[in-house]
Amino acid sequence: MFSEQARQTAGQCRHYAMCKIDYLGTGLCQSGENNHYVSHFPQGRMDIYHALCRGVVPVTRGLVEIADSCDLCGICDKQCHFITGMRPVEVMKALKTYVRQWLDQGNQPLEAGSDPDLEELRRIVGDKWAANDPAILLTYADDPFPLAGMLTPRYVALPRTSEEVAALVRFANDRNLPYVVRGNGGSVFGFVFSDGLVMDMNRMKGIEIDPENWTARVEPGVTSFELQKEALRYGLRANTAEPAATVCGNIVCTGLFSTWSNAYGVNADTFVDMEFINSKGDFFRLNDPGAANAFCFEHKLTPAPGICTLAHVRLHPTTEDEEGLMVPFDDFDEAVIFARELGKRRIGLAIGVLGGHYLSTFMSPSADLADKVRYCLTQALGLRYVVFIIGDRFAREAVRSMREFVIDSNLFRMLMLGLPRLADDEWLDLVSGMDTDQPPYAILLRPEMHSLLEAVLRPSPETAAQAVDEDLQGFYAKLYARPEITDMVWLNMFRIISARMSRRKHMFAFLVYVPLDRVEVTKQICGELGRIGDKYGIENDYGFLTPLDLGKRAILEYDYYIDHQDPLEKEKIRKALKEFEPYLDNLSARTKGVKWLKYIFSQGCARKEAFLYT
Numbered sequence: 001m002f003s004e005q006a007r008q009t010a011g012q013c014r015h016y017a018m019c020k021i022d023y024l025g026t027g028l029c030q031s032g033e034n035n036h037y038v039s040h041f042p043q044g045r046m047d048i049y050h051a052l053c054r055g056v057v058p059v060t061r062g063l064v065e066i067a068d069s070c071d072l073c074g075i076c077d078k079q080c081h082f083i084t085g086m087r088p089v090e091v092m093k094a095l096k097t098y099v100r101q102w103l104d105q106g107n108q109p110l111e112a113g114s115d116p117d118l119e120e121l122r123r124i125v126g127d128k129w130a131a132n133d134p135a136i137l138l139t140y141a142d143d144p145f146p147l148a149g150m151l152t153p154r155y156v157a158l159p160r161t162s163e164e165v166a167a168l169v170r171f172a173n174d175r176n177l178p179y180v181v182r183g184n185g186g187s188v189f190g191f192v193f194s195d196g197l198v199m200d201m202n203r204m205k206g207i208e209i210d211p212e213n214w215t216a217r218v219e220p221g222v223t224s225f226e227l228q229k230e231a232l233r234y235g236l237r238a239n240t241a242e243p244a245a246t247v248c249g250n251i252v253c254t255g256l257f258s259t260w261s262n263a264y265g266v267n268a269d270t271f272v273d274m275e276f277i278n279s280k281g282d283f284f285r286l287n288d289p290g291a292a293n294a295f296c297f298e299h300k301l302t303p304a305p306g307i308c309t310l311a312h313v314r315l316h317p318t319t320e321d322e323e324g325l326m327v328p329f330d331d332f333d334e335a336v337i338f339a340r341e342l343g344k345r346r347i348g349l350a351i352g353v354l355g356g357h358y359l360s361t362f363m364s365p366s367a368d369l370a371d372k373v374r375y376c377l378t379q380a381l382g383l384r385y386v387v388f389i390i391g392d393r394f395a396r397e398a399v400r401s402m403r404e405f406v407i408d409s410n411l412f413r414m415l416m417l418g419l420p421r422l423a424d425d426e427w428l429d430l431v432s433g434m435d436t437d438q439p440p441y442a443i444l445l446r447p448e449m450h451s452l453l454e455a456v457l458r459p460s461p462e463t464a465a466q467a468v469d470e471d472l473q474g475f476y477a478k479l480y481a482r483p484e485i486t487d488m489v490w491l492n493m494f495r496i497i498s499a500r501m502s503r504r505k506h507m508f509a510f511l512v513y514v515p516l517d518r519v520e521v522t523k524q525i526c527g528e529l530g531r532i533g534d535k536y537g538i539e540n541d542y543g544f545l546t547p548l549d550l551g552k553r554a555i556l557e558y559d560y561y562i563d564h565q566d567p568l569e570k571e572k573i574r575k576a577l578k579e580f581e582p583y584l585d586n587l588s589a590r591t592k593g594v595k596w597l598k599y600i601f602s603q604g605c606a607r608k609e610a611f612l613y614t
Contacts, residue, residue: 001101002053006094009086010050011565014506015143016499017184017244019043019079019088020202021225023496024479026078031069036129036158036202037136039066042076042088044139049095051138056150059102060110062133067099078475081468083499085367110134117175121157121197124167129158129203140182140198144506144564146573151193160203162277162309169307170281172197181307183246184223191601201246204309209234214315215272220248220308227313228494236315239264243495248274248308254511254597255604256313257555259350259388259492261548262343264316266555267608268295271313274605276306283309286605297603297610304602321393322349324488326359326386326407330439333519335385336545336554338403340516342389343551347398350390350492353545353554358501359386362491363416365476367503369467372423380428382439390489405445413486414450418457420466427456501559505539508560508573512584513612515593516547516554525587525594529558532579536572538562553593553612 019042022028032041039048045066051057076088103109112133121130131137132155141152154177159165172179178196192198204219207227211234218227224240227247231238239260241250250256251274255267264270273287274294284291284306294305329335332353339353354362356378364370377383386407389399400406407415421427430452444453457463465476484490491497501507510529514522526542533540543557560576562569584596595611603611 001098003090003094006091007050007053009088010046010053010091012084012086012563013043013046013050013088013144014084014499014502015043016083016242016502017041017043018083018496018499019076020184021223021244023225023243023494024079024082025482026075029075030071030073031066035069036200037131037156038139038200038202039136040069042080042092045070045095046088046091047139047142048135049091049098052095052098057134057138058110059099059107060112060133060135062112062131063135064099064103064109066135067096070096072096078472081472082365082479083497084503087469117177118155120171121155121168124171125157125159125164129160131156140200141193143192146506146508146562146564146570147577148193151195153194153198154196156198156200158200158203162204162275162283165199165307165309166277166281166283168197168199169277169279173279173281181220181249183220183249184244199307201248209236209315211236214317215312216315217310217312218247219310220246222247224250225494225496231315232318232493234315235318237318237493238313238315239270240495242498244499247313248311251311251313251604252304252308253602253604254600255606255608257546257548258495259352259390259544259546260316261546261555262351263346263349264314265608266548267604267606269314269608271311271605273312274308275310276308278306294603294605295607295610297600297606297614299599299611301599302602305605319392322390322489323393323396323409324412324492325389325391325396325399325409326412326488327389327399327403328383328405328407328439328441328445329385329387330382330441332385332523335387336516336519336522339387339545339547339554340551341402342387342399343516343547343549345398346550348389348391348395350388351547352388353547354386354388355542355544356384357541358544359383361500361503362497363419364467364500365419365464366467369420369423370500370503373419376423376428381441381444383441388488388492390492405442407445409488411445411450411453412488414454414457414459416486417459417461417464417480418454420463421457430456501543502561505561506564508562509543510556510558510560510580510584511597512556512558512588513593513595513597514545514554514556516545516551518593521591521594522554522556525556525584526558528583529560529580532576532583533560535579536576538569538572538576549608549612 038044070092080086080088142150178194180194181199182192201220204221206219207230208217225243227238256270257266360370360374461477461480464480465473539561543559546555588596
């Protein structure tokens with residue numbers, strides 16, 4: 001009764017919650033939007049089907065309702081394919097088919113029943129918004145972190161107000177019930193599980209923009225994408241994390257940072273004030289004179305100051321002349337030195353040093369095309385790194401005066417829309433025929449070559465769509481006809497395709513603050529993490545480098561890629577942990593300017609000076 005193909009697809013869900021935000025303008029899963037529980041979104045149904053296949057969840061009354069509520073609209077296929085290349089609709093169909101056949105055999109679904117604690121939870125949040133059905137609980141019990149096992153809660157509650165959150169905390173205390181808070185998806189680091197109560201903040205979606213003060217007040221269920229979309233209506237921008245991540249959760253966890261941190265800062269730079277509920281169920285604000293000092297930093301793993309129920313975050317003005325540039329390099333040292341120079345001179349709003357792996361994945365609508373394009377960019381063209389910049393016309397003029405070759409917004413759009421032809425024999429023959437001491441990109445990026453590039457690549461939405469499944473090509477052609485999908489500013493601001501880095505496997509990311517004036521430190525970290533990954537057969541690659549503090553330092557991401565459903569790969573990462581954890585701990589302790597974000601977790605409200613300058 002089970003589909004093996006659907007089971008495999010279901011097990012590969014990355015839990016990044018991209019199916020819970022309308023980032024492509026397709027609309028949302030109606031069942032999820034109406035019911036808010038993870039179980040009613042495509043992500044939850046993937047977990048449920050995978051669990052049914054393994055026999056770890058019974059068919060319950062709630063599971064039947066979840067399966068029936070899916071109308072097979074196909075939105076999840078478009079959303080998930082754009083990021084991961086997966087097609088979840090086959091899982092949704094398989095789940096509905098299994099449940100229907102199971103019921104047709106005369107089976108009766110399990111009734112979850114009730115108890116006094118559940119009734120009290122429902123009194124606090126409303127009858128619909130507290131549950132103990134095993135199918136619903138299952139979707140709050142696991143994530144792709146390879147070293148964390150399943151931990152199923154007794155209850156899930158979805159509060160709507162901060163007063164309800166406070167009441168839930170007092171309820172849990174009275175019953176000695178452990179609890180955790182969950183934002184939009186999961187931490188993907190095994191941090192949001194409990195065998196007691198899970199508070200899901202998905203119903204707390206309030207956003208209030210103050211355009212005169214350039215600030216926003218956001219509730220804990222608001223995602224980065226949702227805040228950014230609302231801020232842009234006022235000509236403002238937020239410094240946010242991944243699009244499906246909640247703003248409040250990211251501030252508390254690690255502090256907000258992105259490529260915009262070059263201009264906008266990190267940690268306490270990003271917010272004005274925050275409202276919390278402490279472990280006793282009492283309210284406090286960070287700016288209250290008697291509040292616990294969350295602005296300090298301790299070099300150890302510490303709990304969060306409480307449950308954030310409101311964040312008063314800073315916004316930043318945009319200008320109509322902002323555009324993106326990419327400056328190519330064939331040498332990492334030169335790329336980092338240039339990025340640091342931009343930071344020192346305060347040139348540009350967003351800056352990042354990207355490698356060929358990141359760039360090809362970022363640009364490509366399919367994983368197979370990304371592999372081909374990466375070879376073309378790094379080997380055939382010699383374009384191994386780019387310094388990515390968002391700036392107004394003055395910043396762009398400065399960059400052009402500093403470097404001879406750049407990829408401007410028009411050329412970037414041409415490359416994206418002609419990407420499937422970038423690895424064609426015709427293109428590679430053109431490149432291999434160039435006899436020059438310079439990297440081939442130095443020839444091809446000259447303005448007089450643009451007409452030749454256009455003739456070879458034949459850029460168009462239809463050309464870009466050739467990289468995907470035939471039945472999706474019409475959708476992709478319409479998508480790529482929208483100017484924002486090939487606009488570097490929009491793509492970077494909303495970060496909708498950063499999750500593509502996990503397209504083939506789940507990504508285990510290392511985030512480290514590094515001194516930008518000592519490139520050898522960054523190269524040492526990348527080299528050692530690469531050596532450890534290679535030793536245990538773990539796919540790995542350089543991610544990106546984002547300057548901040550006027551070029552004094554940067555945030556480095558280095559990535560491991562693992563199949564989180566493969567026991568052998570879980571064992572690989574477990575063995576590697578015994579080497580990379582003490583290495584990064586020791587390096588952080590003895591090297592000025594190096595700080596592993598392991599110790600920043602739950603201290604994201606801290607002033608960055610407290611941990612970066614000590």
